[in-house]
Amino acid sequence: MKGVVRAIDILLVEDSQDDIELTLRAFRKNNLGNSIHIARDGREALEFLKQVEEGRAQTPGLILLDLKLPGVDGIEVLRYIKSRPSLRRIPVVMLTTSKNDRDIETCYDLGANSYIVKPVSFREFMETVKNIQLYWIVTNQPPVVG
Amino acid sequence: MSLRDLGIGTKLILAITVVIVGISSAGSVVIYTYQKRSLDEQILERSRTVAELLIQIEDHRLISRVAEEFNKVTGYTLKQTSLEPVNPRNMPDEFEAMVMRNFRENGETEYYAVVTSEDGRRYFRYMKALRTKENCISCHPGYEVGELRGSISVVAPYDTITAAMKRNTLSVLIILQILAISTIGVLYILSRKIVSEPLNRLIREMEGSAREIQRGEEVRDIPVSSRDEIGRLATAFNNLRRSLSESFRRKNEAIESFVYSISHDLKAPLRSIEGFSIALMEDYGDRLNSEGRHYINRIVSSARKMGVLIDELLEYSRIGRINLQRGDVSTSEVVELVLEDNLYEINRRGAEVKVAENMPVLKNVEKQRIYQIFSNLISNALKYNKSSTPEIEVGCMDQGDRYLFYVKDNGIGFDMRYHDKIFEIFQRLHREDEYSGTGVGLAIVKKIVETYGGRIWAESEPGKGSTFYFTLPKEAEV
Numbered sequence: 048m049k050g051v052v053r054a055i056d057i058l059l060v061e062d063s064q065d066d067i068e069l070t071l072r073a074f075r076k077n078n079l080g081n082s083i084h085i086a087r088d089g090r091e092a093l094e095f096l097k098q099v100e101e102g103r104a105q106t107p108g109l110i111l112l113d114l115k116l117p118g119v120d121g122i123e124v125l126r127y128i129k130s131r132p133s134l135r136r137i138p139v140v141m142l143t144t145s146k147n148d149r150d151i152e153t154c155y156d157l158g159a160n161s162y163i164v165k166p167v168s169f170r171e172f173m174e175t176v177k178n179i180q181l182y183w184i185v186t187n188q189p190p191v192v193g
Numbered sequence: 194m195s196l197r198d199l200g201i202g203t204k205l206i207l208a209i210t211v212v213i214v215g216i217s218s219a220g221s222v223v224i225y226t227y228q229k230r231s232l233d234e235q236i237l238e239r240s241r242t243v244a245e246l247l248i249q250i251e252d253h254r255l256i257s258r259v260a261e262e263f264n265k266v267t268g269y270t271l272k273q274t275s276l277e278p279v280n281p282r283n284m285p286d287e288f289e290a291m292v293m294r295n296f297r298e299n300g301e302t303e304y305y306a307v308v309t310s311e312d313g314r315r316y317f318r319y320m321k322a323l324r325t326k327e328n329c330i331s332c333h334p335g336y337e338v339g340e341l342r343g344s345i346s347v348v349a350p351y352d353t354i355t356a357a358m359k360r361n362t363l364s365v366l367i368i369l370q371i372l373a374i375s376t377i378g379v380l381y382i383l384s385r386k387i388v389s390e391p392l393n394r395l396i397r398e399m400e401g402s403a404r405e406i407q408r409g410e411e412v413r414d415i416p417v418s419s420r421d422e423i424g425r426l427a428t429a430f431n432n433l434r435r436s437l438s439e440s441f442r443r444k445n446e447a448i449e450s451f452v453y454s455i456s457h458d459l460k461a462p463l464r465s466i467e468g469f470s471i472a473l474m475e476d477y478g479d480r481l482n483s484e485g486r487h488y489i490n491r492i493v494s495s496a497r498k499m500g501v502l503i504d505e506l507l508e509y510s511r512i513g514r515i516n517l518q519r520g521d522v523s524t525s526e527v528v529e530l531v532l533e534d535n536l537y538e539i540n541r542r543g544a545e546v547k548v549a550e551n552m553p554v555l556k557n558v559e560k561q562r563i564y565q566i567f568s569n570l571i572s573n574a575l576k577y578n579k580s581s582t583p584e585i586e587v588g589c590m591d592q593g594d595r596y597l598f599y600v601k602d603n604g605i606g607f608d609m610r611y612h613d614k615i616f617e618i619f620q621r622l623h624r625e626d627e628y629s630g631t632g633v634g635l636a637i638v639k640k641i642v643e644t645y646g647g648r649i650w651a652e653s654e655p656g657k658g659s660t661f662y663f664t665l666p667k668e669a670e671v
Contacts, residue, residue, distance in 0.1 A: 063461070065464075066461075069464070069468045072468075073470060074293065144454075167456075167464060167500070168464065168465075168467075169467040172464055
């Protein structure tokens, strides 16, 4: 059974150009047609989120957040999101290479909704990204935002 | 066995034994010498006293009576003797005659000595010269004053008298030795209870703890049961252990996270290479000719191979450093598992696999490592095999404290010149297009076997198959 495809936007915070392209490609294969906003580092992500708060940008229905970012890192971005009343309900999926226990704990403590270690093999990576999109866009029931 | 190999307790007891035996022996000698000297003095004093007494008696017949009484009481023989006896009873024996001749010549009045008689018994002999006194002249007008008339001779049975003393000394000695032995016994028990046993317990605890530190395991404190030197040693060891295992844990964590990030950072570009190659193939494959598509396939397969290499290298670095779950592992179950996992290949090749009935259970080993050993050897036996019916034989021999395992095949074999090379990492004997592989498998097997204190080697001849042998302890020490 296929759920209702909601036309929600996705914010992808990722510094690796390769990973961005591969992620977009996996999304395309799912054919769900979400519009995707990309932030290349933590600073860009925070700028975009401020625009959202000011109503100058569409509130994303899902945030994919890398942990290891140059400058402002993923933890800081996560802390910001979860501390802002208008952003805190947006599901945040950590998508990172770190398997470090402390990173995992910190993210959940800060209110991350999911923590996923990027698979190293291409095929598994593609599967995982497709699954994330299907689960969070189709299966999961998000709160009303915006 | 030299003195250095003995335990502290035993050394102490040995030292105490030597000291006590020495002291009691020396004590006995001192006591014996002292007693002998005072006994000698006593005999001399008694003989001299009775002799002096007899000299004072003027009545000759009374002298004989006193002598008889004295002899009865003391067991001595006391008599008068003379060089020209009137009474034959007073005839001197050889010793007496000799002494009296000396008295006459040098004017001495007393002589004594311990003499061994013809029957082998020893006698203390005392002689006192009897000389003419002034009051004798009245009755014996022909005598001159000071002229030797005869002697008082005392003969004391020296052996009989000293025997009692020897008995006394011996009993003192025996009592001393009994005391010494019981003291040593008590000390022995005490030294075991107070020194040896607690020390040995401590040593065993320390050894166990050291092994746990080496394995990087969670180590508990060893118990501190007293506040003496042993207790302080245990406390000191606990402190040392804590800082050691903490630094060991940190170091191992650092290595592990380093290795992990290396493998990740190396593999991330590979993901892109593979991913974009596949994207290229999917999106633009129809616009390339077969040569172009072939190149893309080569890129993809190389990227994948590099991924495998990194994984294997990572695995190689973890052997002996990362401790996996340990326990009793049935090698027959492990081999069974390996065969199941290779079932497709075994069936495809029509291989015949024989596994010995007596495959043992290994104690305290990591199942995954044992699996890796058999898996690598068995898949090699299949891979390097051109026979129409590959035959593989897995077996085991009991060698006392260890098992000798072997995996035998009828494969292509190898030249024994390359024996050592095949166990080296990244070393291969064949071209990649002949037999695929990375050259890590046998290096992993060797490292696992050697981590367990075993040995691995092979016997082979080109075209005649190979047999790989390896030994593993029945119970791994960790």
